Amino acid sequence: MAIYSLWIFDRHSNCIYSREWDNKSKSSLVNVNNAKDTAKLLFGTIFSMKNISQNLSKQNKLKSFSTLRFKCHFKETGSGLKFCLLTDPELEDMQFLLDEIYTSCYVNHVVKNALSPVDFRAGQVIGSEPFTSDIDRLVVTLPSFST
Amino acid sequence: MSKSLKTLSDDLWKNRVEKVNSELFTLTYGSLVAQLCRDLNYNYAEVNAHLEKMGYNIGLRLVEEFFAQTNLGRCQTFRETAEVVAKVGFRMFLNVVPQVVGVDEKQFSLVLDENPLAEFVELPDDGKAFKELWYSNVLVGVLKGALEMVQLEVNAFFVSDVLRGDDTTELKVKLVQVLKDEIPVGED
Amino acid sequence: MSSSRLLVSGVGYDPAVGPQSTGPQVQQLATSTSSLKRQFSASGGAHSSIFDKNLHRAKHDISLSSLCYLFGEIVSWCDSKSRGVQQLESRLNNLGYSIGIKYLELTSLRENFASGNISSSSKSHATKREVRILEILQFINSSVWKGLFGKMADKLEKSQDLANQYMITDNLPLISKYISVPKEFQHLNCAAFVAGIVEGILDSAYFQANVSAHSFPEPGLPLKTVFVINFDDKVIKRESMRFER
Numbered sequence: 001m002a003i004y005s006l007w008i009f010d011r012h013s014n015c016i017y018s019r020e021w022d023n024k025s026k027s028s029l030v031n032v033n034n035a036k037d038t039a040k041l042l043f044g045t046i047f048s049m050k051n052i053s054q055n056l057s058k059q060n061k062l063k064s065f066s067t068l069r070f071k072c073h074f075k076e077t078g079s080g081l082k083f084c085l086l087t088d089p090e091l092e093d094m095q096f097l098l099d100e101i102y103t104s105c106y107v108n109h110v111v112k113n114a115l116s117p118v119d120f121r122a123g124q125v126i127g128s129e130p131f132t133s134d135i136d137r138l139v140v141t142l143p144s145f146s147t
Numbered sequence: 148m149s150k151s152l153k154t155l156s157d158d159l160w161k162n163r164v165e166k167v168n169s170e171l172f173t174l175t176y177g178s179l180v181a182q183l184c185r186d187l188n189y190n191y192a193e194v195n196a197h198l199e200k201m202g203y204n205i206g207l208r209l210v211e212e213f214f215a216q217t218n219l220g221r222c223q224t225f226r227e228t229a230e231v232v233a234k235v236g237f238r239m240f241l242n243v244v245p246q247v248v249g250v251d252e253k254q255f256s257l258v259l260d261e262n263p264l265a266e267f268v269e270l271p272d273d274g275k276a277f278k279e280l281w282y283s284n285v286l287v288g289v290l291k292g293a294l295e296m297v298q299l300e301v302n303a304f305f306v307s308d309v310l311r312g313d314d315t316t317e318l319k320v321k322l323v324q325v326l327k328d329e330i331p332v333g334e335d
Numbered sequence: 336m337s338s339s340r341l342l343v344s345g346v347g348y349d350p351a352v353g354p355q356s357t358g359p360q361v362q363q364l365a366t367s368t369s370s371l372k373r374q375f376s377a378s379g380g381a382h383s384s385i386f387d388k389n390l391h392r393a394k395h396d397i398s399l400s401s402l403c404y405l406f407g408e409i410v411s412w413c414d415s416k417s418r419g420v421q422q423l424e425s426r427l428n429n430l431g432y433s434i435g436i437k438y439l440e441l442t443s444l445r446e447n448f449a450s451g452n453i454s455s456s457s458k459s460h461a462t463k464r465e466v467r468i469l470e471i472l473q474f475i476n477s478s479v480w481k482g483l484f485g486k487m488a489d490k491l492e493k494s495q496d497l498a499n500q501y502m503i504t505d506n507l508p509l510i511s512k513y514i515s516v517p518k519e520f521q522h523l524n525c526a527a528f529v530a531g532i533v534e535g536i537l538d539s540a541y542f543q544a545n546v547s548a549h550s551f552p553e554p555g556l557p558l559k560t561v562f563v564i565n566f567d568d569k570v571i572k573r574e575s576m577r578f579e580r
Contacts, residue, residue, distance in 0.1 A: 011296070011328070011329060012329050013329055013330065047330065061220075077211070077214045077215075078210075078214045078219065078220055078221045078296075078297055079210050079211055079214055079296040079297060080296065080297075080298075080328065081211070099218075102214075102215050103215040103216070106211065106215070107211055107212050107215045110211075111208045111211045111212055112208070112212075112400065112403055112404070112407070113407075114406070114407025114408070114410050114411055118207045118208050118211065119207060164398045164399075164400075165398065165399040165400070166396040166397065166398065166399060167396065167397060167398075167399045167402055167484070167485060167509065168394060168395075168396065168397075168482065168483065168484075168485060169395045169396060169397035170441075170482070170483070171402065171434075171483045171484070172397050172401060172402045172405065174434045174437065174438065175402070175405060175406065175409070175430070175434065176405060177434075178430045178431075178433050178434050179405075179409055179430065181433065182429070182430060182433075186416070201408045201412065204408055204411070205404045205405065205407075205408055208404055208407075209400070209401075209404055212400055239398060240397075240398045240400065240401045241397060241398070241401060242395065242396055242397050242398065261395075263395065263397055266395075285405075
């Protein structure tokens, strides 16, 4: 399982979506850990990394960072939306996947869906099932998914 | 800079935007305004406010699609913002490119030569509409909502409208303040 | 606001006075009954009335997303003013209705123009007004759907059970493409709007009917929508009197 999880944070620093892929667990791991420490720590780390990158060099943008056990691929949109994909550290650049998730999943199922909010209050998450199934479809069909 | 924006928007329009005949759009908007006028008893100030609120909600969404399709980042100057809004934003969604006039770091104006919202529209002949109703006020809301998502708080309003008998349709946008990015609780 | 006021205020270009700015005089014009008079605007013809514009202009396209966002807001607004699905649907239906009545005129006119029936010389062989149920339905199926959505509707059927019922099917309604199925209501929101348009067209063509929209999702066609048209009894009666001997 080379791709571990996806986290989406909005411009108010709230975690509005999380999806974890775990071979062993049969239960659906969607929006389970949004309020937990993991999410907050992840956001904090990204926030600090962004600050450092900006301080070290203007016009800098964080793309990814890795540790021994995982690599975090990051995308921030002009509207303040932050996408984080946690994967195996050996995995190559996954920006294209994040772009695709933004363009085809988020825009189609959240933005264009009149019945889904775009400005999430604290605690609100993206509950749309088509959203999750589209993301799954994109991720699961990647060759790097099940190694 | 302008050239590349034009190429970008042309390319977007040709390849990445799903198109539909603008008539249904114009008719739908017209039906909406008419219904609002009836519902609000022809209190045009309220109709304007309502249209702006609806536009605001639309702007919050529209901006995401904008970023998804264009892959542009945030603009560095307000001047740049004006150019991008006119050349890429309006082109992408309304297939018109308004002229940008009176640009400085605090404001700009958009002059619309064509307004797809108001094709074949006449304001009602009740003496009030000409002075009080801004038919395309939804655009004001869209700009406010969209720019707020990139941390720019603006005041937008119509200065003139051909539907009212003016020579041009002009929308003015004034920068109120640049909003700070929100930081999580606990950080400095 | 009678026309006598116009005579008094001296509307029109007065060579003795010359061109004038758009001042209070034009406001008085605005309160008059006919807007055609605006053509004689004292400021020198800068404001051509909409009657001057050509109806048969080149097609102007717009992004589908814009329509979807606008429609989404309309649905939210109707929802906030309605209590329950029925009211929401009827509000959307009403909005569509006013579009329908205008659209019939517009499309008929354009059809005539396209087939060269309207010429500046002598008489115009205007396309006959549809008087048969099947004809008007086919007109809606093809011209109207094409004009509004860029494609023809997928099926036109007559009901087996009821003499006054017909069905138009659209496998992928344009507007509903992005609005996800809400769990609270049935997925009838957008379609009620289109049903209103159809009803408006039929009513103004003297085929009084009730049109409602129902979704019939199929594997592969999750958004398939059927518009059920129930004609008034007197329409059916008229049809049988005229055309069945």
